[in-house]
Amino acid sequence: MLGILGGMGPMATVDFMRKLVEATPAGRDQDHPGALVLQASDIPDRTRAILDGGPDPLPAMLAGLRRLEAAGATRIAIPCNTAHHWHGALQARTALPILHIVDAVAGKLLDRGYRGGPIGVLATTGTLQAGIYTGRLARHGFTCVAPVDQAAVMRAIRLVKAGGVAEAGATLRDQARGLIAAGCRQVVLACTEIPLALPASDEAFGVALLDATQALAEACVAGTPARLAA
Numbered sequence: 001m002l003g004i005l006g007g008m009g010p011m012a013t014v015d016f017m018r019k020l021v022e023a024t025p026a027g028r029d030q031d032h033p034g035a036l037v038l039q040a041s042d043i044p045d046r047t048r049a050i051l052d053g054g055p056d057p058l059p060a061m062l063a064g065l066r067r068l069e070a071a072g073a074t075r076i077a078i079p080c081n082t083a084h085h086w087h088g089a090l091q092a093r094t095a096l097p098i099l100h101i102v103d104a105v106a107g108k109l110l111d112r113g114y115r116g117g118p119i120g121v122l123a124t125t126g127t128l129q130a131g132i133y134t135g136r137l138a139r140h141g142f143t144c145v146a147p148v149d150q151a152a153v154m155r156a157i158r159l160v161k162a163g164g165v166a167e168a169g170a171t172l173r174d175q176a177r178g179l180i181a182a183g184c185r186q187v188v189l190a191c192t193e194i195p196l197a198l199p200a201s202d203e204a205f206g207v208a209l210l211d212a213t214q215a216l217a218e219a220c221v222a223g224t225p226a227r228l229a230a
Contacts, residue, residue, distance in 0.1 A: 001033070001034045001035065001036060001072055001073055001074050001075075002020075002033065002034075002035045002036070002073065002074075002075055002076075002077060002220055003035075003036045003038070003065075003068030003069070003071070003073025003074075003075065003076045003077070003096070004016070004017070004035060004036065004037045004038065004068075004076075004077050004078075004079065005038055005040065005061060005064050005065060005068060005076060005077070005078045005083075006037055006038060006039050006040065006078075006079055006080075007038065007039040007040040007041035007042070007043060007064075008040070008041070008043055008046065008078075008079070008080035008082075008083055008192075009041065009080075009161050009192075009193060010039055010041050011160075011161075011193070011196060012079055012080065012192035012193050012196065012213065013037065013039060013079055013192075015079075015192065015195065015196055015213055016077075016079035016192065016213050016216065016217060017035075017037065019211075019213055019214050019217035019218075020035070020217040020220055020221065022217075023214070023217045023218045023220075023221045024221050025221075036068055036071050036072065036073050038064050038067055038068055040060065040061075040063075040064040042060060043057045043060040043061055043064070043083075044056065044057040044060060045057070046080065046082035046083050046085065046124070046126055047082055047124045047125055047126030047127075047154075048126075049126075050082070050085060050126035050129055050130050051125060051126055051129060057083070057086065058086050058089055058090075061078075061083065061086060061090060062090065062093060065090060065093070065094055065096075069094065069096060073096060074096060075096055075097045075098070075099065075223065076090075076094070076096050076097070076098040076099065077098075077099045077216055077220050078098065078099075078101070079101075079192050079213060079216060080192055081101055081102075081123055081124070081127050081132060081133075081190050081191050081192060081212060082123075082124045082126045082127045082130070082132070082191070084100060084101055084102065084127075084132050085126070085127075085130040085132055087100055099216065099219055099220060099223070100136070101212055101215070101216045102132060102133055102136040102137065102212075103136060103219070104212070104215040104216045104218070104219035105133075105137075105188055105190070105210060105212050105215045106136060106137055106139075106140050106142075107215070107219065108210055108215045108218075109137075109140070109142065109186060109210065110140065112186070112207070112210075114142075114185065114186060115140075115141060116140065116141025116142055116143075117141070117142060117143070117185065118142075118143050118144075118145045118182075118183050118184050118185075119133075119137060119142045119143065119144055119145065119184055119185075119186050119187070119188060120144075120145050120147070120176070120179030120180070120182070120184035120186065120187035120188065121133050121144045121145065121146060121187075121188050121190045122147060122153055122172060122175060122176060122179070122187060122188065122189055122190055122191065122194055122198075123153070123188075123190035123191045123194075124153075124154065124157060124191050125150055125153075125154055127190060127191065128144075128146050128150065133188070133190060145179060145182060145183075145184050147175040147176075147178060147179055148175070148178050148182075149175060149178075152171050152174070152175060153171070153172065153175055155168075155171065156168035156169075156171040156172050156175075156194075156197065157191055157193045157194065159171075159197075160193040160194070160196050160197050161193060165196055165197045166197075168197040168198075169197040169198050172194060172197055172198040173198060173202070173204070176198065176205065176208075176209065180205070180208055184208075185208065186208060186209075186210050187205075187208055187209050187210065188210045188212055189209060189210065189211045189212055189213070190212050191212075192212070192213045195211045195213050195214070199211070200214065
């Protein structure tokens with residue numbers, strides 16, 4: 001059973017759940033696999049911990065992981081990109097496989113026919129500074145390109161968390177256009193708040209946007225045994 005360590009942030013977790021359900025081939029309720037969702041919104045801010053030495057979120061994430069283990073989870077997904085800075089530390093403390101969101105994104109890039117090259121990354125400053133995408137995408141020949149105005153991206157992410165989705169969307173579109181103009185054929189929406197304001201289906205971008213939340217949801221479904229009724 002999939003255990004979802006969520007709450008980072010709460011609306012992003014809801015978006016992940018919606019995408020998980022929509023990605024599941026099902027004709028009735030019973031075709032959907034079970035899932036356990038922990039909305040652990042008390043986990044300290046991940047970017048603040050990385051950049052400013054803020055409270056360490058690992059103990060709270062580990063406590064959430066233990067609750068999911070106790071409830072019967074057999075594998076774990078974390079719908080927060082920045083939280084994957086602690087993926088290795090969490091994985092070392094559990095026998096349950098923890099899906100990695102960047103591996104899911106890399107799989108989607110390869111599925112789309114890309115074999116290396118510059119990839120735009122719209123993410124928190126914590127995700128960028130920690131190199132969460134850089135190393136894992138480099139294994140496949142991709143180089144990560146950050147937006148020109150990262151401060152604007154962070155303002156937009158905070159706006160989404162505070163409910164200012166429309167205003168955030170305008171800013172994120174500008175930054176995505178800048179990355180495409182800089183030669184990026186794909187731009188990863190690498191913060192789970194971003195697709196709430198800039199959906200990957202935005203017609204202005206064609207197929208240039210890749211939603212990391214969607215990639216993780218599809219990876220979770222791909223690892224679930226089919227339950228469709230005959």
